[in-house]
Amino acid sequence: MLILKNTANIFENVKQRNRHEPEFLQAVEEVLASIDPVLDKHPEYESVVRCIVEPERLIIFRVPWIDDMGNVKINRGFRVQFNSAIGPYKGGLRFHPSVNASIIKFLGFEQIFKNSLTGLPIGGGKGGSDFDPKGKTDNEIMRFCQSFMTELSRYIGAYTDVPAGDMGVGAREIGYLYGQYKRIKGLNEGVLTGKGLQYGGSLTRTEATGFGLIYLMEEILRHHQDTLQDKTVVISGSGNVAIYATEKAQQLGAKVVALSDSTGYIYDPDGIKLDIVKRIKEVERKRIHEYVRYYPTAQYYDGCSGIWSIPCDVALPCATQNEIDEGSAKILVKNGCIAIGEGANMPSTPEAIEVYLTHNIKFAPGKAANAGGVAVSALEMTQNSMRLSWSFEEVDKKLQDIMKNIFISMRDAAIAYGQEGNYVIGSNIAGFLKVAQAMHAQGTV
Template identity: 70%
Template sequence: MSYVDEVMQRVVEKNPSEKEFHQAVKEVLDSLRVVIEKNEEKYRKDALLERITEPERVISFRIPWVDDKGQVQVNRGFRVQFNSAIGPYKGGLRLHPSVNQGIIKFLGFEQIFKNSLTGLPIGGGKGGSDFDPKGKSDREIMAFCQSFMTELHKYIGADTDVPAGDIGVGGREIGYLYGQYKRLTGLYEGVLTGKGLTYGGSLARTEATGYGLVYMLDEMLKANGKAIAGSTVVISGSGNVAIYATQKAQQLGAKVVALSDSNGYVYDKDGIDLDLVREIKEVRRGRIKEYVEARPGAVYTEGKGIWTVPCDIALPCATQNELGLEDAKALKANGCYAVAEGANMPSTREATDFFQENGMLFMPGKAANAGGVATSALEMSQNSQRLSWSFEEVDAKLHEIMIGIFKKVDEASKRYGLEGNYVAGANIAGFEKVVEAMNAQGVV
């Protein structure tokens, strides 16, 4: 049995029932076979793959809080500090009922390579809770966030572990978390990113993941003789990433015709009215079906099915494993030629294999959605220097970082005779930097 297969088997045995983690590890290790096999004896002797697939630290804790009816509620919280070889742990906090240890480990593992690709000195980590912020009052959100941070603050710090937002964690939640951290520690430091502009936040951070996704898409298309301008785009989700991916795609001349949420999707043949979507989602905190009330020409469809909408480009920006093999086949049949992931692992392994086997351009999330964490690292830099850069400065740095990531991914794929395989390119390029740092630091 090869070293890669041995480690994969061990990961599954040691982490039973954590299927998302298994999926993420298998996807990365399969891509790395060409690298590992060139020097398998040394990698095995150093137990390199065992060390990179085992988190440095897993923290699990209870979160008691009181709801508006006076009832005590209890949720479970996690922080997985996966790898600090190239810098302090960095990765978001997710608040969603689906959160469990396996999902946080999958996200933290992906974060190692995503952060490495940015070229910035940040390691991989992730955290969150099974708390559902939907339908909760501001007071309930605050009570939960304060209880969550009461435990989490023991394990984080500006040079140790710097969380950010993710699904369910926006500016409101970051504010409550930061206030409690400051209250408990007496420290005013850059311990969280995605902060408000009045207390250390960075301009362009809100837009960064969506903008970065489209910058990456633009590079991938240009390298393959295509362009965004004039294309038809379908984007899943209607949160932060989807909204700003829509905005940037529209600015570059694309027509975005569909968005979704967990209940269903809207199709607008005339192009999505982004101001209306932002009013519904950011101001009213409503559902995407409300879109058709103001746009009678648009159609709302309950349930899944957004990937049946004909398009040139698909940008999955909702959640993990939202796009399966049948969805991939529908996209191909309806003329889609490029897919870039705005969410973390939104395509199943079967779907990503289909894209690649059928000549579709495909950029995985660890490269395509790295703009968010890259700009978080820029926020850390500004906090450390007590500076505030303009929107244009941050956006220019973000654009430069995404161009740099594409070059690394493209070059790594070509170096191993896998030109056009951006999954392998992203995994190899991210892995090589982390491994070099791990080797330099000894067995730790």
């Protein structure tokens, strides 16, 4: 149960001001409950807390574009620049029909603490549109991205706000966005990350979130005298995060038996054949059910929630917010799951997290577990500024070190506040303290 004492009045004020934004309120309540004990030791940070829950600015704009039939379409674009205390705003762009102000604000708020945990000088931001890239041609996506960037370019820059990709925004979209930014601004700068390797991208960026998730889970298990070796793993999603979490887990000796997309999930008790998944999702751009065409012994099920009924040792939700509810969490516990790591942003409901903590599940929350992507994005920014390109091995080693340091930070913060093993509290406190100290030092509050 989330308990607010020092921060109760702050949260009440947030609810009154944002009463129609459930995702944002959920994210804020979780963080405030975690950092509540901090105000016992540091009452001077109360003003920081009041400030940090309000974005520095929220930008909403119209995005007109023309489809292949010559019809004018209108979407809505967003960018939230939430907090710049420790560096320029940094956070992805999400193109998905569900995108609205609440989701963008929840993602941007989470990004503050995630970025802080990396130890790199980047603030929190997020953006996107309710545009759906599925079923669109390359030309339609190009025209949309160009229109979107025409407006967004007013508010971003290499030392101001550096977007990246997120759900629905991959290398193709980043290329179109970057090309339009260059046309408008006449600048060849590191204003976007996740770029192609031919024009300033970083090796390991595609793999970073998935690899980072596994590196953190391995650190947690190692701390408890265990490893991923011979563990059965269930992963939701089949995008970059899920694919490369699967790849790294398999390299470490785990057996991944399930993946999903928005239509359903596949179960292969012999272990997922990743080369086939990559072909389906990255080359053919088809749905996950195509997997059974290659391996008829695998099983496909419509719908997504059933994936958590598959017995596993480790569960890695990498799809979307609130995909694991209390019922699914209880099934995972009943089936012997010992560890859960969030590859997506806020994929577990508060009730599900309560189940994890009650049953001593080793749980890595998203702001720590999926920080590998933004960490390598920040490393891409560094390479762009230095006009250098690091090798895959160099970037991967830096990523491993960052994820190890994230574990140490959240472990030590949890211990310092009498909550050893509670990585929700540990990650929130560790992320908050760095931002709070910066805001206090700068006279922001």
